[in-house]
Amino acid sequence: MIEPLPPRPEPRRQWYRRLRDRLATLLITAGGVGVVVAVLAIGVFLALEVAPLFLGAEASVGWRELWQGRWQPGTLPGEAPAYGMLPLAWGTLKAAFWALLFAIPLALGAAIHSALYMPPRLRSRLKPTLEMMEAMPGVVVGFVAGLVLAPWVERHLAGALALALLLPAGMLLAGLAWTWLPPGLRRRLAPGWAGLWLMPWLALLAALSLWLSPALEALLFGGDLRHWLDARFGLDYAARNALIVGLAMGFAVIPGIYALAEDALTGVPASLGEGAQALGATRWQSLWRVVLPAAAPGVFSAVMIGAGRAVGETMIVLMASGNTALMTLSPLEGMRSMSATIAIELPEAVPGGVHYRLLFLAALALFAFTFLVNTLAELVRSRLRRRYRRLGAAS
Amino acid sequence: MMRAGWARLPRGEGPWPWLAAGSVALSLLMFSGLVLLLAVRGLGHFWPAPLSLVALEDGRLLAGQAVREERRADGAGRERLYLTANRDLDGAIWTWVDLEEIAAESRPRDLVVLERTRWGSFQGRLLALEEERGRVEGEAAWQALEARLDELQALRRERLRDQVVVPLVRRLERETSEALVAELGAANARIRELQARMGGTRLLLESVDGRQLEQPLEQVLRAWRPNAMSTPQKLAAWGQGVWRFLSEGPRAANTAGGVWPAIFGTVLMVLLMSVVVTPFGVLAGIYLNEVAHQGRFTRLVRIAVRNLAGVPSIVYGVFGLGVFVYGIGGTLDEWFFADRLPSPTFGTGGLLWASLTLALLTLPVVIVATEEGLARVPDHQREGALALGATRVEMLTRVVLPMTTPAMLTGVILAIARAAGEVAPLMLVGVAKLAPQVPVDGEFPFLHLEQKFMHLGYHIYDVAFHGGDVEAALPLVYATALLLVLVILVLNLTAIFLRHHLRARHGVLPRR
């Protein structure tokens, strides 16, 4: 066996390698720092653009004026512009509220079901499916909500409302029926797979309630629910309203909340829940008393991130809300959110004018809100991760 | 009774688990329902729908495609919406008909549908085809029409005006040469000749209620007799329809034609974006994970970058408008394009600014994916390389980065999927309602970064909300939405597959 000579370090090559290392490190550092600075500069830039509004002599607006209840940025001749941001803020929060009202129960229910009952193989299929649901572009969801769902609900309001009652009832009924099944069939329809085999049943129920709805409407509301609502409660009905926005944006927000909440629930050390079950608690009881309290911060941060998404979403609100700057509580009327206002009005606003800067202020508000909410959620989550590690280590 | 029922559950779980299971079912149902709706309505539009001849009680006749049925506003009975076309005869293309008023409905095989460049389509009968050589009637007229249309198709393909004449004129604006003038003259002569050949032929048409009109053949794009088509023929027509949708530009205020410029614009913008976002995102990820001092500050920066992924896209649009369009673009205009002011060149939304804005928007996605990929490479791999005398950069390029490539690719794909579906920022930094020209042509510098472009997502918004006749535009919006969703789902599936593959291959635990 020939023993090779030890490599002689060639000074030129060593020098070249060292140079290359230094240069590449420099490049990475410059690129990395540059990118990070550029990305973080967004907030600073927005603030700089907004500042003249309060500091400069010209193109400034009083703090008081911003809190008016009227947004009319002076497009009509002869009319004094009104710069009250309140209706926009109201519209944003109203849309987010209805979206979360719809999304939170569904997302948390789905997270609980998949974390506690689903077989792991099914769960590993469900997660990417819902991930794709999240990837649905807002413009498509908005289009379906604004042009398909809104006119449809307008025509079938009673049926749509009946659905809201019938679907949960149908789920419970399915559960009750399941306990009466013969054991053989019950094994085949495992509760862990209920997320799948309930689908046709729910679809059937939906069809049923739509089929029944004209009769229902005739029986209870004198044939026309919208008319009845107007006569009885004085409620106006706008085709593109908060309910539609809530439904569509809820659809968009569910997957995000689900993914984080599910992570939090499955992250709870198994020993905790099993300990409770060993003491005779049912799975649901152990969830309620042990697992959920342990995972509460994670679930909370999931909801926060969902709220951030709902507040900033533009296309869905733009296309499904009617964009009227109203300040009403009624879920059956439209609203105008900050993000939609920016999208509609900013291209026409004169750069440097009051209107332009006010829209930047709206953007800054959105930025600050979502950034804070996300940071808070991230902090809560990292604290939770540390706690799980401790709990996991202790057991 | 209820209690007893619940108690018989294996562990006496109570009603709540069923609500939880139901939420999974309901979420999946909504998702699949949405995709199904888009698929059925989007693809169904291209299927040649049967054309009904409807005789009403009062003796009127109409030919139309049934679109949908609804309960009447007063609650008594139902009515049906027909697409009756013939805007030049009736002034409208829709007709609502009470179901009770319908006396008879039939599907005669001789009803034709003509797709025209003006006035939308025609539905009725073909009486005769007239040209200089003579006149044919009846069934022979239909066969002659089909032959002429094929000929016309071949002529149209030459596209003399766009491909030869327009570039020649542009060149002539800059230089004058005898040869060019002669070439232009020849091309113009050829166009006139073709126009003469196309303009000579006329169709004599009759609507089902007996009104006649003459139709120049050159305005006819396509003709078919839906009731006389066999299923394979319909299938072929369907395939052609889909292909035309993908390959042609929009016509008739976006209510007809295809979305090719929007596809092209979207793809081009996304490509430009990924060219920008990939190197910077990867550099930033490597910096944060491999080079930066791992202290409290880096941890804060990392959280901040992650949170930027949650900042609404419209805010990035505002930033892009303020910094790129008005800031950098305005300055560029002052320096280089002062002669064109006040009409802006770069100082308005355009391809470049849109790509940059979306690159900024998707940077966090790429950074986070790169970081996760790097974190998944075990430290002992790094130490192994260093212990053999590798410098840090050699360690990165030869061991760590090859292991991280799938993760980075996943990040870029996710970024592309996100960017392709994002519309809100584009409304501020540069899409056009209608830009039949794509921002690439044979003229220097070939790629026109300052031009506006069409975008699939914005096209959906625009057609659905700013079009004149929403009902007519709806099928195309469905088709466009389906296309967009398909692209995004395929991209996401690829990313999911890659990530799964990656986990399965490395099978190592993340470092953090």
Next chain:
Amino acid sequence: MSVFPSPRPAAGGPIIDFEPAASCLEVEGLSLAYGETLALRDLSLRVPRQRVTAFIGPSGCGKSTLLRALNRLHDLNDEVRLSGRILLEGQDIHAPEVEVAELRRRVGMVFQAPNPFPMSIYDNVAFGLRLQGGIRKRQMDDIVEWALQSAALWDEVKERLGSSAWTLSGGQQQRLVIARTLAVRPEVLLLDEPASALDPISTLKIEELIRNLKSQLTLVLVTHNMQQAARVSDYTAFLQEGELVEYGPTDSLFTNPRLVRTENYITGRMG
């Protein structure tokens, strides 16, 4: 000049029963801290050339830390601070003119868990040589064969040099890592519990390999397995709580320890 406030003086100081004639590595007054935790305290010893020296001691005594300091792997970690000197063939390895990449080539290291790169067996062995550059294909083939022979792996893999290194068994992987390190001709080979993740037969093979290699280079072995230290090493250093306790020829240290702490550890009364 120490960066540390005041290293606690060792109780009585270490017993160093041995002064090698030809030392390869010299450690002088080395202290090292991870953040606030002091891992090594004022440690000095000399490693003899072409012998096997073992570091033993209870978990967390600093033996791995010391080993990693010998080829400056701690440079990776921002939290590590260090004082004192380490001399390789008389030259301070922290001197500014020392190129850390070249130092690590001269002082090779094999880790606890086998860490072959995700590439072919051949490429794994050639990895370090390619970094140095200027080697032709024929020459490379020869060196790869020689390195695999030296690591007693050649016969098992010569038919499949192109297949992924991750298809090898754990013991084979560890010998591949040794071959990969030998290929760049280091002067010192540091082994950090090289057999702790392996089965007994693979362990025996590695130990035999270590004994064979000492004719070529200097070996430093960290192990928690005292039988292993006794079987393969010529000299043994016993560390405890970041301090050197006793250092001497393996035979005398194991049969006739001078300090009670050493004896307690060796006979298993603690740690």
